[in-house]
Amino acid sequence: MPLGGWLGVGKSAKGHGHAKSLDALSELAQLQDAMSAITHIMNDDIDSAEAQLAKSSSSFHQLGVGVCTFLRATLGFEQEAMREASNTLYTAECTAYDQQKRASKDTNAYRSPIYPPGTEYAVCQAEAQLMGAVVGVLNESLTEALKSFYKLRKAYIALQAVMDAEKQFLSKQSTNSVNSTGAGRLSKPGSIRSNVGGSTLKSSGPPTSLSGSTASLKRSQHGDKPKADDDDDEDFDFVDAQEDFEKLTLDAQGNPEADISTFSDHPLDMFILSGSNFCFGMLLLILSFIPPSFASLLKIVGFKGDRERGMQMLWQATKFHDIHGAMAGIVLMGYLNGFTSFCDILPSTGEGSYPKARCVALLGSMRERYPNSHLWLFEEARMLAAEKELERSVKFIEDAGESKLKQLEALGWFERSLNHMYMHDYEATSFAFEKCILLNNWSHGLYYFICGASHVELYRQSKGTDPGAAAKYAARAEDFFKKVIPNTGKKKFMARQLPFDVFVIRKIQKWEARAKEWNCNLIDAIGVSPLEEMIYFWNGYKRMRTDHLEVSLKNLAWSESTANPHWEKEGLDEKAILVVLRAATLRNMDQTTQAKALLESEVLVHDRALFKGNLKDNWTAPCARYEMAANLWREADANGSPESHPKLLVQCKDWLEEVSKWEAFDLDARIGMKITTGKDTLRKYGILL
DSSP states (O other): OOOOBOOOOOSOOOOSOOSSOOOHHHHHHHHHHHHHHHHHHHTTOHHHHHHHHTTOOSHHHHHHHHHHHHHHHHHHOOHHHHHHHHHHHHHHHHHHHHHHHHHHHOTTSOOOSSSOTTHHHHHHHHHHHHHHHHHHHHSSOHHHHHHHHHHHHHHHHHHHHHHHHHHHHHHHHHHTTOOSSGGGGSSSTTOTHHHHTSSEEOOOSOOOOHHHHHHHHHHTSTTOOOOTTOGGGTTOOOEEGGGGEEOOOBOTTSOBSSOGGGTOOOHHHHHHHHHHHHHHHHHHHHHHTOOGGGGGGHHHHTEEOOHHHHHHHHHHHTTSSSHHHHHHHHHHHHIIIIIHHHOOOSOSSSTTSOOHHHHHHHHHHHHHHOTTOHHHHHHHHHHHHHTTOHHHHHHHHHHHOOOSSHHHHHHHHHHHHHHHHHHTOHHHHHHHHHHHHHHOOSOHHHHHHHHHHHHHHHHHHHTTTOHHHHHHHHHHHHHHHHTTGGGSSSOEETTEEOHHHHHHHHHHHHHHHHHHHHTSOTGGGOOSOHHHHHHHHTTGGGGOOHHHHHHHHHHHHGGGSTTOTTGGGOOHHHHHHHHHHHHHHHHTTTOHHHHHHHHHHHTTTSOGGGGOSTTOOTTHHHHHHHHHHHHHHHHHTTTSOGGGOHHHHHHHHHHHHHHHTOOOOTTHHHHHHHHHHHHHHHHHTTOOO
16 A cells, blocks of 8 residues: 655745745755755654745745645544645645746746756646646545546646656757757657656657747646636547656666756756656556556546556656665555455566566665664665565664654555564554554554454364353454444545545444344354454565465364364355455465466355345455456466467456456455456557557
């Protein structure tokens, strides 16, 4: 999951900018002062950052305030932080709009040899719009979420104009055959972004004029609203963003082939370069993993995401020693150590695989730049977990000590909670999730549910050997489960209940109904291990070593054992839970043949309608099909060359397409993200979907 909130600026932003003329030297001084302040933020020194940012209301300082509140909101997901971030980012957007208008007319303002006047403020505005859009989507309001997609569209138009200006500049340099200075020193004169931006622009066709770029910038100004009859947007059809760009050319070490400074070494130009790379990269990456159920929202934006190109641009941004480089690093590490650990259909080697060497190098660089920040210690712990070193990951976070930033401390405890769960350390799992309840106000119902599920496992372990201890564990589990429903439904996402809230409420209601029907207590009415279900939905099996996976198989086997007197009463949906979880565990042990056989004989043979209705677990039928796809991919990728197994890839595609067309089911958005990633991977190998 993806960032969360750890930075706050207590003072609200000032007005929308200055009325007086801004000369180039003053502008540069403001940029450097704001960037210096934000560096304090990345070192967890909020007080110094706040004091320095409060000295000015320039666009750069207002954007700094926006960055503070954005990080706090997205790291913590708390509604008060969301509102503060939304307000400060709106102020930053308005300030940038005002200053861009003045700079475009003020002859004393900085005049770049590359960009139209005021482009630095257009980048500030686009960055504020992008961060504001992310916050808006996380907001509880559907209206705010929809507005956010329009903000993404406006940010895209502004960033596209920046690239147009770069393309025109390079075209002029190439036409004039200037080989001694500026772009003429580039190794590939026809591909400016291969050296500076993380993606390559085609140089064919007529160059974009400065007036054309300026017009594009004006279209993105604050206050413009998309209209059906807006001439500026007539040709802005729904497109795949990759169509307009070639791929980035990298050297053997994964670095751009030419030095960024050969493009421009002026701080304002560097700010534009780093900002456009960070913003566009983040924009493309975010849109690339929108699940199928939300795909219609992309029509508002007007273009699709592009994970590969987005990541290339973010990698390029990390080479800048400024806030854009640091935030690009945060997004990359969050994606690579978090999101990719959540997905299964990814290459094990080569393009699209986990770039361990680059991640290690990036982490080392960021630790060196910001030695006092716990954020990078946290990312190092996540890298250990991604390498299946769960115990080392937990100890690393413990040894790092307490962070003075509450939201970052909560994030660390949440990561420890998950790792304890994957390690099957049930006491530690419950303790860690209780700490999460104290540190934030998000998903308390889910946390109580996992605490209860941990004690169910302790109850089952001791039931046959220590009845007294078992009774205590059962009572503790029931106490936790009683707190689940009262602590759900308080938070919403796009005006809907949180998916996990819906899930755990239904599970509790299902168990209560069974307890009444079977005349037993609640804990004995629980079916297949609810903790293993949680592990599955967080894709914990991918982080487990064989010894951890064997414990999962043992927990699952309990349901069919003589210790469980109710197995014969179970319905098809509950037995399907056992099959899907067991198959997922076997897949992660590379036992794909056995996993597929289980799914085919125990789930796929049944009519899908039998898994729906009442309080049934309707996720098992679609997830069984996803598991078939994941098994087929694992077989195709076994030797690191999926392209040599086209039949397996086609079968994988067929299963993914079947699930993507499935009606709504429990936690479908989580599976949807896996499906989107899987389809994206298959396209790289020529499989059309």
